[in-house]
Amino acid sequence: MSILADEFYLRADVVSISRELLGKVLSTRIDGVLTRAVITETEAYAGVTDKASHAYGGKRTNRTEPMFGTGGIAYVYLCYGIHHLFNVVTNVEGTPHAVLIRAGSPLEGIDVMLERRQKKAIDEKLLGGPGSLAKAMGITTSLSGASLQDDQVWIEDHRIDILPGNIIVSPRVGIDYAEEDVLRPYRFRARIPSVTN
Numbered sequence: 063m064s065i066l067a068d069e070f071y072l073r074a075d076v077v078s079i080s081r082e083l084l085g086k087v088l089s090t091r092i093d094g095v096l097t098r099a100v101i102t103e104t105e106a107y108a109g110v111t112d113k114a115s116h117a118y119g120g121k122r123t124n125r126t127e128p129m130f131g132t133g134g135i136a137y138v139y140l141c142y143g144i145h146h147l148f149n150v151v152t153n154v155e156g157t158p159h160a161v162l163i164r165a166g167s168p169l170e171g172i173d174v175m176l177e178r179r180q181k182k183a184i185d186e187k188l189l190g191g192p193g194s195l196a197k198a199m200g201i202t203t204s205l206s207g208a209s210l211q212d213d214q215v216w217i218e219d220h221r222i223d224i225l226p227g228n229i230i231v232s233p234r235v236g237i238d239y240a241e242e243d244v245l246r247p248y249r250f251r252a253r254i255p256s257v258t259n
Contacts, residue, residue: 063087063218063219063220063221064218064219065210065211065216065217065218065219066086066210066216066217066218066219068132068133068134068211070082070134071133071134071150071151071152071153071210072132072133072134072152072153072154073133073152073153074153074154074157076106076107076108076109076152076153076159076160076161077106077108077248079106079150079152079159079161080104080105080106080161080248080250081104081229081231081250083101083104083150083161083163083217084101084102084103084104084224084229084250084251084252085100085101085220085222085223085224085252086100086101086217086218086219086220086222087099087100087101087169087217087218087219087220087222088100088101088148088163088166088195088199088215088217089215089216089217089218090199090200090201090214090215091213091214091215092199092200092201092214093200095171095174095200096170096171097170097171097174097175097198097199097200098168098169098170098171098218099166099167099168099169099175099189099195099198099199100166100167100169100220100222101163101165101166101217101252102165102166102167102189102251102252103163103164103165103166103249103250103251103252104161104162104163104164104249104250105161105162105164105234105235105248105249105250106159106160106161106248106250107149107159107160107161107162107248108159108246108248109129109153109157109158109159109160110158112240112243112246113239113240113241113242113243114234114237114239114240114243114244114246115129115158115160116129116139116158117129117130117158117160125139125206126139126158127207128151128206128207129149129151129158129159129160130155130156130157130158131151131155131207132151132154132155133151133152133153133154133159134151134152134209134210134211135151135207135208135209135210136148136149136150136151136201136205136206136207136208136209136210136215137149137150137151137160137206137207138196138201138202138203138204138205138206139203139206140203141192141193144193145192145193145196145197146193146196146197146201146202146203147162147192147193147196148162148163148192148195148196148199148201148205148215149161149162149163150163150210150217162192163192163195164191164192164195164249165189165190165191165192165194165195165251166189166195167189168184168188168189168198172184174200175188175189175198175199176188176198178197178198178199178200179194179197179198201215224252224253228252228253229250229251229252229253230250230251230252230253231247231249231250232247232249232251233245233246233247233248233249234246234248234249235249
């Protein structure tokens with residue numbers, strides 16, 4: 063088990079990074095409480111040339127500024143004023159690539175995840191969407207811009223290998239505004255057994 067080094071995030075190919083994040087372990091320590099989840103779904107966003115990206119056309123706002131930082135930091139934004147969505151910033155400073163972490167499989171701190179999500183038992187919806195995942199793991203916009211080498215949020219390699227045949231590649235969802243970029247095959251889902259059994 064090791065924390066992913068900055069070099070993992072600094073590469074130019076956001077699509078490859080998005081795919082390689084499947085099977086990695088997202089970890090948080092919020093208010094002293096540790097939670098871990100295996101990443102099972104991601105979406106790549108290719109910056110200024112990608113109409114689905116918040117940084118399309120080089121648009122910079124206070125919210126999106128972390129996307130333009132050096133790869134290896136968090137970009138967390140509020141969706142519909144309700145859901146906190148966690149993204150991993152990749153590539154070099156000034157190139158706003160990011161990977162949305164869409165879903166996971168609970169690994170550690172499950173009681174806390176259930177409490178945060180107001181659930182009594184594990185089900186497929188516990189970490190089954192980006193908003194659910196962030197809530198269960200205590201991730202909020204206060205972490206936007208935080209280093210993924212920090213003690214609050216980081217990603218580990220537990221050497222969970224996912225065979226190519228167990229990866230589903232498809233277009234992203236919920237981005238109808240992105241015109242032709244809707245069709246980019248930038249969504250990756252892993253078929254993996256529950257690690258809590």
